Amino acid sequence: MLEHDTSTTSPLRDQVVESLTALLGRMLRPTAPVTERTQLMDDLGLSSSLALELLLELEDELEIQIDVEDLDEDRMTTLGDLADYITANSTPR
Amino acid sequence: MPDRVRVCVIAAHGSPDELARCRAVLDRDERARAAALGTPWLRDRFTVAHGALRVLAGHAVGVAPSALVWRRGRHGKPTSTGPHTSLSYSGSLVAVAISRDRPVGVDIEHLSPGRDPVGLAARFFHPAEARHVAAGADAGERARRFTRLWVRKEAVVKAAGGRLWPNLAVAVHPDDVVACVEPAGAYRVADLVTPAGYRGAVASPGDAPYVVEFHPLTLADVLCSDGSMLERMIDPPAPRC
Numbered sequence: 001m002l003e004h005d006t007s008t009t010s011p012l013r014d015q016v017v018e019s020l021t022a023l024l025g026r027m028l029r030p031t032a033p034v035t036e037r038t039q040l041m042d043d044l045g046l047s048s049s050l051a052l053e054l055l056l057e058l059e060d061e062l063e064i065q066i067d068v069e070d071l072d073e074d075r076m077t078t079l080g081d082l083a084d085y086i087t088a089n090s091t092p093r
Numbered sequence: 094m095p096d097r098v099r100v101c102v103i104a105a106h107g108s109p110d111e112l113a114r115c116r117a118v119l120d121r122d123e124r125a126r127a128a129a130l131g132t133p134w135l136r137d138r139f140t141v142a143h144g145a146l147r148v149l150a151g152h153a154v155g156v157a158p159s160a161l162v163w164r165r166g167r168h169g170k171p172t173s174t175g176p177h178t179s180l181s182y183s184g185s186l187v188a189v190a191i192s193r194d195r196p197v198g199v200d201i202e203h204l205s206p207g208r209d210p211v212g213l214a215a216r217f218f219h220p221a222e223a224r225h226v227a228a229g230a231d232a233g234e235r236a237r238r239f240t241r242l243w244v245r246k247e248a249v250v251k252a253a254g255g256r257l258w259p260n261l262a263v264a265v266h267p268d269d270v271v272a273c274v275e276p277a278g279a280y281r282v283a284d285l286v287t288p289a290g291y292r293g294a295v296a297s298p299g300d301a302p303y304v305v306e307f308h309p310l311t312l313a314d315v316l317c318s319d320g321s322m323l324e325r326m327i328d329p330p331a332p333r334c
Contacts, residue, residue: 045135071258
């Protein structure tokens with residue numbers, strides 16, 4: 001697995017945040033703007049089955065493979081948390 | 094005599110009076126979680142789900158619904174001070190599983206017409222399961238197959254108190270005894286009878302059989318204050334309150 005820079009200025013992380021924001025807007029049609037601080041389950045009601053769909057769409061869009069082995073609810077509390085996880089646990093296809 | 098697991102499936106929304114009665118039994122944390130949800134529809138569904146869980150679990154052990162406490166385990170599995178419980182909601186339905194005898198996990202899922210189940214199964218499921226999904230005769234059958242596998246996986250993980258993601262590739266079909274990998278162990282899973290457009294499953298640790306008592310209830314049934322709802326669960330011909 002490639003070691004991605006997980007700082008908040010990482011280009012991959014920026015792409016992940018941008019894509020997640022767009023995908024969540026399309027899938028869940030939230031009434032409030034989605035930001036890095038948006039809580040995926042508590043604010044948006046994201047279910048685990050939708051999370052699965054979200055990750056697959058993100059993989060296709062960014063042409064990456066996300067290693068989900070270490071993923072946990074605690075690591076996807078907010079959009080920013082999930083972006084951190086994906087940035088640190090993905091490989092280019 | 095085999096252990097019993099009760100599963101109730103309830104419409105996720107109710108009248109203003111029913112919602113108020115559900116809200117009244119929630120604790121402070123549950124009320125805050127409901128209030129934080131982004132739409133009234135999500136807030137009402139959360140309120141009904143957790144209110145119904147409290148009422149049903151309280152009735153099962155003769156404790157006031159608001160007196161029950163759930164504590165979250167390492168991976169988020171809530172364990173109650175009353176009976177073994179599990180809760181799931183999707184679309185317009187709520188599923189509550191309760192057992193005095195053994196830990197339980199329940200999951201209900203609304204079929205999602207826009208989803209590509211073949212791609213999802215190929216990416217995340219056991220290869221044999223991915224082939225099973227892809228072999229469905231049409232899009233509807235492929236969605237039904239995918240969703241059935243999904244709820245069986247979720248039910249096992251919830252019964253185990255494990256994490257979903259490492260267990261996604263665990264085979265839950267065709268056998269009903271499933272080898273969960275994290276935490277390692279055997280779990281017996283059973284499909285639920287659900288309304289059209291939904292799939293549901295319940296799971297419990299071990300390979301010993303158990304009896305699933307299935308109860309489609311209305312929220313009015315659940316909120317019966319005189320306990321006759323419970324009698325109806327045990328003996329279906331009993332009159333409603």
